[in-house]
Amino acid sequence: MIRLAVPDIRDEDIARMVEVVKSGQLVQGKAVEEFEAALVEFSGIPHCAAVSSGTSALHLALLALGIGPGDKVLVPAFTYPATANAVELVGGKVLLCDVDPQSYVVTPQAVEKVLASPEGRDIKAIMLVHEFGFPVEVKRIAELAASRGIKVIEDAACALGTVADGFHPGYYSDMACFSFHPRKAITTGEGGAMMSRNAELVTLSKRLRNHGTQPANGRMDFTEAGLNYRLTNFQAALGINQIARFAQELDSRKEMVKTYFARLAGNAQVELPQDNAGHSWQSFMVVIRGGARERVKAAMVDLGIEVNLGAHALNCLTYFQRKYGVDAASCPVSTMLYQDGLVLPLRSMLTPDELLFICDSLEKVVGP
Ligand SMILES: Cc1ncc(COP(=O)(O)O)c(C=O)c1O
Secondary structure (H helix, E strand, O other): OEOOOOOOOOHHHHHHHHHHHHHOOOEOOHHHHHHHHHHHHHHOOOEEEEEOOHHHHHHHHHHHOOOOOOOEEEEEOEEOOHHHHHHHHOOOEEEEEOOOOOOOOOOHHHHHHHHHOHHHOOEEEEEEEOHHHOOOOHHHHHHHHHOOOOEEEEEOOOOOOOOEOOEOOOOOOOEEEEEOOOOOOOOOOOOEEEEEOOHHHHHHHHHHHEOOEEEEOOEEEEOOOOOEOOOEHHHHHHHHHHHHHHHHHHHHHHHHHHHHHHHHOOOOOEEOOOOOOOOOOOOEEEEEOOOOHHHHHHHHHHOOEOOEOOOEEHHHOHHHHHHHOOOOOOOHHHHHHHHHEEEEOOOOOOOHHHHHHHHHHHHHHHOO
């Protein structure tokens, strides 16, 4: 089976992790600080707090920004539910925004439309999802938000290495949140990080991830009702060298994507995603026309190729339908991408022969 995603964990990563385990310092220690420093160096975003998952990063970002009960938050409809669940966790209200059919992310025009709608006028925060690594036009959206006093959080769970308007996530927004789940381009098992140019926000997030602790006058005080969202020291150790290798990994993903574009461009049944120089290609999703996605998915698996649906349309999920009265027609592009999207393998160590086999198999299954 050609797998969709296989973590690139090497002996050097395991050795580093074992060293930390043997040291006995398992939680919140030097390796976590080194992991944070490596992310800062890689991205150029000056402040970082490593946390236990992408979801905990999103939850902490909302708490740190003071988003609370009744506050409206714009969320792209095509995403992983964790983006909206974090809003629900703080008692906020989700306002869905449909995405673009080629880039799979929200556009400034779509965001502006929601902000101008009667229910969008008192929005307190915007979540921007760089879905599959595609760079959202974050600069324009952040400008729109700033003029209305709205906070912006980038859900960069899939976007390590994404460059949007010249910068990594965390530059234009208040905070960017990353995931290091094994499906992502680098992994610590479970894990996440928050990055920002705002030192105070990151300091507050670090207190919140650690029970609200604050050292004061030689004793430990608790200044916030915090949580335990710490990353363990040995998980961080597993990730440090992966970050050091990541620039190379990005280049090889971009090369693989060139093959997908070159081989699949002429096929009328397969709609290719939008390309962009700042795309980090965490996943490669195509759209299968004519309602054939499920058939194609099953046939590809039969040929030994693991494929999957892309993200979810929140407007099609029971929780959001019950709570907000939305349905498939509320965000039609997200619904289409949820029903017709097919993610093809894209990862380290995928050989040129495997890539060609995937393209040939897809062409065979969908027809010309
Ligand atoms: C867009 C998006 N946001 C948030 C998450 C949640 O990240 P984690 O699984 O690390 O909690 C994911 C994970 O798949 C995601 O794809």
